[in-house]
Amino acid sequence: MPDLTIRLKKKTDGSAALSCTRADGSVTWQRQEGQLGRFFPLHDLTHYCVETVLGFDRAFYGLLAEGWDISDFGKPERRSQDISQAVLAEAIVGVFDLERIMGERGDAEDLMSKVASVYDSRGAAAPDIVVTQSQIEQVRALRSQLSERWHALPAGEAMELEFNRQSAPRSDTKVRARA
Numbered sequence: 001m002p003d004l005t006i007r008l009k010k011k012t013d014g015s016a017a018l019s020c021t022r023a024d025g026s027v028t029w030q031r032q033e034g035q036l037g038r039f040f041p042l043h044d045l046t047h048y049c050v051e052t053v054l055g056f057d058r059a060f061y062g063l064l065a066e067g068w069d070i071s072d073f074g075k076p077e078r079r080s081q082d083i084s085q086a087v088l089a090e091a092i093v094g095v096f097d098l099e100r101i102m103g104e105r106g107d108a109e110d111l112m113s114k115v116a117s118v119y120d121s122r123g124a125a126a127p128d129i130v131v132t133q134s135q136i137e138q139v140r141a142l143r144s145q146l147s148e149r150w151h152a153l154p155a156g157e158a159m160e161l162e163f164n165r166q167s168a169p170r171s172d173t174k175v176r177a178r179a
Contacts, residue, residue, distance in 0.1 A: 002162035003065040006048065008041050008150065009158035016041045020064045030070045041150055042100065046093045048161055049142040053135050057165035058082070059089030065165055088127055091118040096139065105140075108133040 005021040015037035019029035032040040051059045063086055064070065072078050073086075095114045099105055106114070108131055119126035149159055 003165050004061055004163040006044075006061065006161040006163055007158050008044065008160075010041070010150070010153050010155050011037070012155040014038070014155075018044055018070070020061070020070075022065055022067065026067070028064055028069045042147060043093065043097055045146045045150060046096050046100075046139075046143055047089065048163065049139045049146065050089055050092050050096065052163070053138045053142065054089075054092075054131065055166045056085050056089055058085040060086055061163045062086075062165045065163065084127065088115070088129065091115045092131070094118065096143065100143075108136055111136060 001023050003023055007019045007021070009017040009019070011017065015034065016032040017029060018032065018040070019027055021027050047060045050056070051061050056062060058066075060073075063072075063083070068078070092111070092115060095106075095111050095118075098114075111131060112129075115129075116126040146159075146161075153159055
């Protein structure tokens with residue numbers, strides 16, 4: 001059984017729903033109404049792609065697999081925990097979301113620059129991470145495949161993905177702590 005089974009349902013009214021079932025059978029879910037129902041399924045699929053390709057185990061889906069509820073991400077008491085990988089994943093996913101919306105693709109240097117800008121805008125130092133051009137292309141290819149599946153999905157149906165946490169980032173993802 002996977003650490004997390006991700007289920008995205010396309011509702012007949014144009015909204016969507018995300019439900020995640022953990023290996024222990026517990027579930028967390030969220031409705032995505034109106035405009036959110038058009039944006040969040042693709043955003044959530046991009047999270048899956050980024051976290052899978054980069055081997056993140058404590059970003060959005062990894063934390064859900066650990067037992068977090070989707071609503072926990074907005075709770076101040078959760079911010080005291082180490083969510084650095086989730087924050088980094090959100091910044092990277094945001095760059096890919098912007099790319100999808102604007103239709104402009106950057107290279108690895110551009111991605112790293114934009115991620116650094118996100119951290120700089122928050123007055124924080126960007127983590128010392130290297131994402132390769134090969135990884136960016138893998139994320140794009142997987143995102144394209146999953147987006148096509150989502151768009152082809154009939155209203156009222158759902159798509160499922162399996163997510164398994166990895167014990168460490170993939171060997172080609174370099175993450176180092178800053179001194």
